[in-house]
Amino acid sequence: GELASMLGDEYLSADIYLRTWRIHDISKKITEKMDLKTKKIMEAFCQGINFWIDETSDDLPLEFRILGIKPQYWQPSDVVGYARMLAHELQSSWKAEIIYGAVAQFFGMNKLAEIYPGYSETQPKISEHLKKEETKIVYDKILENEFFIRDLLHFRSPNIGSNSWVLSGALTETGKPLLANDPHLDFTQPARWYEMHLKGGRFNVSGVCIAGIPVPIIGQNETCAWGFTNSMVDDVDFFVETMHPDNPNKYKKGNEWLDVELIKETIPLKEGGDTTVVIRMTHHGPIISDIHPLLKGQETAVSMAWTGHWLTSEIEGFFKLNLMKDWEDFTEATSLFGVPGQNMIYADVHGNIGWRPAVYIPLRKKGESLIPRPGHDPTYDWFGKVPFVEMPYLLNPEQGYIVTANNKIIDNTFQYYISGLWADPSRAQRILERVQSLDNATVQDMKSIQLDVTSLFAREITPYFLATEAGTERKNLKEAYRLLKNWKGEESIKSSAALLFHSAINKLIRNIYGDEMALLGKHYLEAFIGLKYLHSRSLRDILKKNKSTWFDDVRTGKYVESRDEILKRSLEEAVNELEDRVGPNPTSWQWGNEHSLTHPHVLGKIKILNWLFKFNVGPFPSGGSDKTPNAGGYSFNKPFKQTAGASMRRIVDFSNL
Incomplete structure (x- = not known):
């Protein structure tokens, strides 16, 4: 929340927004409750960073010199805050709440039900007290x-995710386990991950770390190895608050009027001086609608509950993972992780x-809701x-393997609501298909799966x-049908059918959803589409049912388009x-x-700087998509430039640890 102090006053609104998320505040509170051993390690880590800042003060990296700023000294709460910003990056249910909320409010619950995977009548309804004009401003x-901040920090892409799987020795050539992991994150320059071998004192662990975190986040020690994928938990809810008509600092809970908590935040500015903003807090969390000045003092407000506001112990959890000796230690370590939710193998x-x-999965008295x-x-x-004792887990499953790829992690018999944000099952199904076909698996087999397109x-x-082919199509449209008929879904670099398919899917999504979404506003x-897992599952569902009001193009008046008309139009x-x-x-x-990837630098957006200093790295031709194990998610608005994918790949062979 101090972008304005570095980049200028035009970033003040972004600072206010980030302060409203309370990341800096919760980071300080988490640091205060750390155990003594962890705090000492964190302090030593920050001392090392600060020593380097002093040592290089006359020869700072190019980025600092261009921006005319100096790095600030680090303290342990900055490390915690960085970890919590990663949780914000990986959090996706905020988007579902806004999009589905807007669709329900402006088009009705029946329209929403057609694109809401797993929708049921028992789910919460939009409050009858909402005023469309006010909530529309909030959503906008x-x-x-969010788009502004994610653009700035290079994590706007919706294509985050991960693959991980582990095989028991019964399925491998050596008789020892094999573990594979590749997190899918936005590409950045400098790189996201750094290899680390930390050896000294209690530690002898290798793996990958993120700059700003003192130990490997994913790795192996002398006895154990672990990997991560995002568990896709629904960990954010927006609440439409009823404010007192005569007092903007009181809100309704049941039959009572409660006082909001007022928190003053001072934000420094680049040109000197500072500005003070007041953040209103309810028992749910901060009133997020106050980010727009026109909404202050209104009789409705929108607050936000996020598990990232809870006091959690991820840093201690990382240390315990690095030092673990067995399954019991692993279990203790995982119990300390709250946010971002992860599947750990x-x-x-x-x-x-x-x-x-x-x-940490929030308990909701009235079930699921997006x-x-x-x-x-x-x-x-x-x-x-x-x-934690009621959470599902697997230990030495009979089939001898475990696969996670952001897919649904538990069936509907589990008594608690976890999420509706599960990934499209395509990646997990393909990995499972490949794993189940293996006999005496090797490291090369693991590599082959990671590179599967x-x-x-x-x-x-x-x-x-x-099914829409009529037989009377002109030359290239006829050729398009031929390409798709002969295609087996392999999205290799040289595939013509893959480019045709993704071009058609891009048009299909615009033709099905774009007309209604355009009525909501610019970014909708x-x-x-940023709800990539949800819209893919929705697309599968409505195409299969062949019945949806979304097929109709609202711009064509009384004429009602059919599914096959929209499919044919999209392919043409x-x-x-x-x-x-x-x-x-x-x-x-x-x-x-067409599908290429570039590792972008924050300053690479400025053409003259990128020309002078070659900040961006790329482009490189790339295969796959967000639906393949070798992930290659691309920008919907700038097709088909890849924005995210395997940020690193690891295979741990326990016969050669």
Whole structure:
């Protein structure tokens, strides 16, 4: 929340928004409650950073010199704050709350039910007290701020995720476990991860760390190894608060009027001086709607509950992972992780393999919800977290393997609501398909799976396009049908069909959802597509049912389009666009030529600086997509530039630890 002090007063609104998330405040509180051993390590780590700052004060890195700023001294709460900012980056349910809330409010619950995976009538309804004009401003402002900050810090991409799997020795050539992990994050320059071998005192551990965290986040020690994937937990709820008509600092809870807590925040400015803002807090959390000055003093307000506001112990958890000796130590370590929610896989030298979700899951009195909840009704409040002892886990499963790829982690018999944000199952299904086919698995087999570019999603959706062929199509449209007929869903760099398919899918999504989303405002279609896992599952569902009001183009008046009309239109538009952009010869339509990745630097956006200093690294042709094990998620607004993917890949071979 100090961007304005470095980059200028125009970043003040972003600072206010970040302060409202309370990341800096909760980081200080977490640091205060740390155990003494952890705090000493953190203090020593910060002393090392600060020594380097002093040592290089006359020769700072180029970025500092260009911006005319000096690095500030670090303290332990900065390390915690950095970890909590990662939780903000990996948090995605804020977007669902806004998009689904807007759809429900402006188009009705029936319209929402068609695109809300797993929707049921028992879920919370949008409060009848909402005023469309006020909440529309809230939704718009949150989207504006989130996109601005995520653009600045290079984590706007919706294509975050991860793959991990572990095989027991019964399935490997050596008789020892194999563990594989590749986190999917936004590409950045400098790199996200750094290899580390930390040896000294109690530590002998290697793996990868993120700059600013003192130990490996993913790695192995002398006896154990572990990996992460995002558990996709729904850890944010927005509450529509009823404010007192005569006092903006009172809000309703049941039959009572409670006082809001007023917190003053002082934000420094670049040109000197500072500004003070007041953040209002309810028992749910901060009033996020106050980020827009027009909404202050209104009779409705929107507050935010986030598990990131809870006091958690992830730093201690990282240290315990680094030092663990067995499954019991692993279990203790995972119990300390609250946010961001992770699936942790495990293996050890004794041949054990396992999985535990490392996350705090809020208990909701009225079940699941991906839309704002009525704040005045206490029955919708959170009331604690799911007890760790009741969380599911796996230890040495009979099948001899465990696969996680942001997919649904537990069936519907589990008594608590975890999430509705699960990934499209394509990646997990393909990894599972490959793992189940293995006999005497090797490290090379693990590499092959990590580099697999086969999309089961494409295999499922392609027949819908093929069913629209009439037999009278012109040359390149006819060729498009031929390409798709002969395609098996392999999204290799040289594949013409892969480029055609993604061009058609891009058009299909715009043609199904774009007309309604455009009525909501500027960022809504992009934000909806940013719910990539949800919109993919929605697309599968409505294509299969062949019945949805979303197929109709609201811009064509009384005429109602059918599913197949929209599919055909989308394929035709894709062919036309490829002819214009790539050329009339389909042999030149190659996925890797259009689907490229660049590792962007924050200053690389400034063309003259990038030309002078080569901040950005790339582009490189790339295969795959967000639906393949070799993840290659791309920008919807700038197709098909890859924005996220495997930020690192690890394979741990317990026969050669």
